[in-house]
Structures are given as structure tokens and as C-alpha cells.
Amino acid sequence: MKEIIITSKINVFETIQELPLVEQNLMLKAIEVRKNAYAPYSKFRVGAAILLDNGEVVVGSNQENAAYPSGLCAERVAIFYAGAIYPEATILKIAITAASDNNKTATPVPPCGACRQSIAEYEIRQDTPIEIYYMGETGSIHQSASLKNLLPFMFEKKLL
Template sequence: MQDHRGIEKLDWDELSPMEMELLISAEEALTKAYAPYSGFQVGAATRLIDGQVFTSNNQENVSFPVGVCAERSLLAYVGANFPETPPEALAIAAKRKGENESAYVTPCGLCRQAILETENRFKKAIKILILMPERKVVRISGVRELLPLSFNDLTD
């Protein structure tokens, strides 16, 4: 079902096999998150345009602002190691520690800006897949759908 411009709410069986694989990779990544303070584990997976898949997760720190979100750590890694290869999709999954059901999550403001920077870098939108409770998925055509009033003055 189309919700808003480039945002769709889908059932799991409406996804392509590649989308399912990427979300499963994000789910696996969240199990390795270091989240002793919040108990909120987030995993992210990205597929680069050449087909390579990479994952990351959130890493907390007792000094709260030092922690890193799954999305930003992943985009920093692929940007540093594959600077000529754009990401085509980014999947995000989250759970509260001790719970089996996926948690409702969207990228935070810092992550939205980091995703936008990656889109600007490659002049290409990144499809975002977010796993929701009950195996529902939100598919977003690009981060501008989540960040319409972005900090972008230096590039436009």
C-alpha cells in the first residue's frame, strides 16, 4: 500500500528475494549489537551496486554521545573502503533485548543526514527497507522522503 509519495507499507511476501535477504542480514547484525545501556539492538545491512552486502550494528558507550548508530557505522565503513561503489539499498532492523518481535524504528536525524550525504556523494537515491513488527516492511524510495528539510545548503 502506498502511504506517502515514495513510502510504501508492505507485507513480507511482497518483497523481492534481494530485499528479503538484506532485511535478514540486518536482523542477524542486530544480534551482535553492543547495547548494554538501552537494551535496544539495531542492525543495518547495505547492498552495494556491485552486489556486495555489508552489515553493522549500534555500538553504545557509557558516555552517551560517543555511541554510534548502526546506519552511520555501516555507511562510514563502506564509504571508507569502497569509495567508488554506491549503495543501492539499506535495510534496518531493531529489537529490544529479550523480545522476539521487531521494534518499530526509523533512522534518527543524524543517520538521516548521513544517508543524505551518501546519496549526494553518489548522486543516487538509496532505497531504505525498515523491518517493522509482525514482519511488515516500510520501503522508502530515498532518504529525502524522511528528511524533506535537510541541511543541504553546501551542496545545492
């Protein structure tokens, strides 16, 4: 038997103010768009802001549906919008924030599995890493230099 050991490097910023200015502004945009989430069922609001290499910032918030799996996470709303409107642009960074209407969310909330797979598609397609910053409603911010830290065994088209 052979054993594979996987390690991930995640940087931790204790406050938004510790982030570099570009990342602070990106996270503040994610916090602002989180307020637009349509989350009447889960009461869990998520906002995402994406910085593109052309300087544009694209945002998204989660949008739920009574047919529960038909909704869409904030990260996928933003990344699909970026792909549709700016198909030639490279995604540089994504800031994600989550808050619950039921309790204070102080733990950093990373992208779900479906969102990780969607981000992976773009990271692989553009052949450059996408920096990911994520936080709860309050508290520390986690930063990953690439999706590969969050999804080390990516499923991609070369496996098909």
C-alpha cells in the same frame, strides 16, 4: 503567507516474504547482524545491511558506550564502513531492523535524525537515491525509494 505541503511515499510490505528476494536477503542480513549490537544501556538493538553496486553487502550494528553520546548507530557504522572500504561504490539499498530487549518491537523503526543526515550525505554525493527498508523486530516493513521521503529538507554542502 505561503504554505508548503510535503508528501512522502512509503510502501508497506506486511511480511519479509512479500519483499523481492534481494531485499529479503538484505533484511535477513540486517536481522542477523542486529544480534551483534552492543547495547547494554538502551537494550535497543539495531542492525543495518547495505547493498552496493559492486554486489558487496556491508553490515553494521549499534555500538554503545558508557559515555552515552559516544556510541554509534547501526546505520552509521555500516555506511561509514562502506565509504571507507568501497569509496567508489554506489549505495543502492539499506535494510534496517530494530528490537528491544525489554518488549516486542512490531512498529517499523526508521533511521534517527543523525543517521538520516549521514545517509543524505551519501545520497547527495553519489547523486542517486538510496532505497531504505526498515522494520521493527517483527511486523511490516516500510520502504522509501529515497531518503528525501524521510528528510525532505536535507542540509547539504551547497547550503554552507
